Amino acid sequence: MDILSNLALGLETALTPVNLAYCFFGVFIGTLVGVLPGLGALAAISMLFPMTFHLEPTTALIMLAGIYYGTAYGGSTASILLNIPGTTSSAVTCLDGYPMAQQGRAGVALAMTAVASFIGGVFGILVLSMFTPIVASWALSFGSAEYFALMLLGLVAASAISDATLVKGLAMVVLGVLLATVGMDPQSGTARFTFGSLSVLDGLSISALAMGLFGVAEIITSIRNTETRRLDPKSVTLRSLMPKRDDFRRSWMPMLRASTIGSMFGTLPGTGPTVAAFVSYGLEKRISDEPERFGKGAVEGVVAPEAANNAADQTAFIPTLSLGIPGSATMALMIGALMVHGIHPGPNLVTQQPALFWGLVMSFWIGNLLLVILNLPLIGLWVRLLSVPYHLLYPAILMFVCIGAYSVHYSAFDVMVVMGFGALGYAMRIFGMPAAPLLLGFVLGPLIEQHFRRAMVLARGDFTAVIERPIAGTVLVITAFVLLWSIWSGRKAALRMRRRVTEQED
Numbered sequence: 001m002d003i004l005s006n007l008a009l010g011l012e013t014a015l016t017p018v019n020l021a022y023c024f025f026g027v028f029i030g031t032l033v034g035v036l037p038g039l040g041a042l043a044a045i046s047m048l049f050p051m052t053f054h055l056e057p058t059t060a061l062i063m064l065a066g067i068y069y070g071t072a073y074g075g076s077t078a079s080i081l082l083n084i085p086g087t088t089s090s091a092v093t094c095l096d097g098y099p100m101a102q103q104g105r106a107g108v109a110l111a112m113t114a115v116a117s118f119i120g121g122v123f124g125i126l127v128l129s130m131f132t133p134i135v136a137s138w139a140l141s142f143g144s145a146e147y148f149a150l151m152l153l154g155l156v157a158a159s160a161i162s163d164a165t166l167v168k169g170l171a172m173v174v175l176g177v178l179l180a181t182v183g184m185d186p187q188s189g190t191a192r193f194t195f196g197s198l199s200v201l202d203g204l205s206i207s208a209l210a211m212g213l214f215g216v217a218e219i220i221t222s223i224r225n226t227e228t229r230r231l232d233p234k235s236v237t238l239r240s241l242m243p244k245r246d247d248f249r250r251s252w253m254p255m256l257r258a259s260t261i262g263s264m265f266g267t268l269p270g271t272g273p274t275v276a277a278f279v280s281y282g283l284e285k286r287i288s289d290e291p292e293r294f295g296k297g298a299v300e301g302v303v304a305p306e307a308a309n310n311a312a313d314q315t316a317f318i319p320t321l322s323l324g325i326p327g328s329a330t331m332a333l334m335i336g337a338l339m340v341h342g343i344h345p346g347p348n349l350v351t352q353q354p355a356l357f358w359g360l361v362m363s364f365w366i367g368n369l370l371l372v373i374l375n376l377p378l379i380g381l382w383v384r385l386l387s388v389p390y391h392l393l394y395p396a397i398l399m400f401v402c403i404g405a406y407s408v409h410y411s412a413f414d415v416m417v418v419m420g421f422g423a424l425g426y427a428m429r430i431f432g433m434p435a436a437p438l439l440l441g442f443v444l445g446p447l448i449e450q451h452f453r454r455a456m457v458l459a460r461g462d463f464t465a466v467i468e469r470p471i472a473g474t475v476l477v478i479t480a481f482v483l484l485w486s487i488w489s490g491r492k493a494a495l496r497m498r499r500r501v502t503e504q505e506d
Helices: 002-014 017-035 041-054 057-082 088-102 106-139 144-160 166-180 206-225 245-266 272-287 300-315 317-322 329-340 347-352 354-375 379-386 394-409 412-430 436-458 463-467 470-505
Strands: none
Touching: 002 017, 002 354, 017 041, 017 057, 017 354, 041 057, 041 206, 041 329, 041 394, 057 088, 057 106, 057 300, 057 329, 057 354, 088 106, 088 272, 088 300, 106 245, 106 300, 106 317, 106 347, 106 354, 144 166, 144 436, 144 463, 144 470, 166 436, 166 470, 206 329, 206 394, 206 412, 206 436, 245 272, 245 300, 272 300, 300 317, 317 329, 317 347, 317 354, 329 436, 347 354, 394 412, 436 463, 463 470
């Protein structure tokens, strides 16, 4: 009866008018941002993050989560109609979605992606509901040493598996941790790296950092790279959305397999929906009886990545809520939203904040249902939106970013911080430096410092006592293995690239 009472509590929380309204707002904005090429969930959440300061924590998390998985639904629209991925995870949808559109089956492709997204989301929610309480109960035996080791593993894994080289990823993690130390020391109250400025005594604002690194930098990049493409608003009609029986016959097993893959990759740090989408697409192509159909408009090549990335979006909350360890920059912002309200994600969250956890889980059901209801009738609106030139959109987006930054502390200094980090984020993109590890380091830096200090106090300054603890020692060994594997694979890739360059010169 425990699970039933928890689900009833969650449904009661999710169905309150305020939470329902913000759930709708979140999924609508998420779909809108997903449809627009070049923005993505991280930029949207960064821009709307200041709103969470004025909301209840449950409401704030429901809204941010709605934006997060809503972008996965909307991202496929631009992929199918324009061959431009709305989000990174929907890039693989271009491979078969755009050929389907060229064959006059754009409506079928959009309808099947909505169905696949819903099934993947539902599968991920079921996994989240079953495994988060189990992981949380197991993690109750953790001490500061175990938390330090796990957070260190999360940072190393995220930087090692990022798109950039290991050195760049680790450098950004270290920079994020250093930025997190700005302000007063939590134990002694000594000012650190403030350079005499009273504005940073409380530390740098996570919302300003996130909006600058991801929102402003993304806008600058999109202004330079996004081309205006002509699209006929009448190219997709409600009548064209009806799939054939053969489309369903070919799709149901790929959707189930992809949902399983996505659920697994969603829980791993540094992987997430993008890796899940590519792996599921590769698997379907490998096991297909007609692999030559892929890349030419195969419906399986559309539904598999969409089911996988939506399942991964849901299960990404398992380590975030049960252990307090974000696997991605977006999850780091979710933790930041909770910490602003004095709530620390971890094993106690499920038991001490049951209304928040189960309310969030049940809002996923409502949000995924709303997305199906929203996406199919509003296809015409999204098509019209894609025909709007981008240079008319970005000034309004920048204005909302500045208003959001100012509204947190009513400080013009925060607006300057946003612009400063926007310039830094754009420079990092030019030099190929990943921004996500920096945000992870910024969020986890204070927690790592706190747990490491506490572990050293309990061990009387002897680090070997930390290594000798079974769980902490095992996790630190895994961290070292991940680091060594990344160094080896990086050297191997560099040698392969050098060999190709030599062959081309010859």
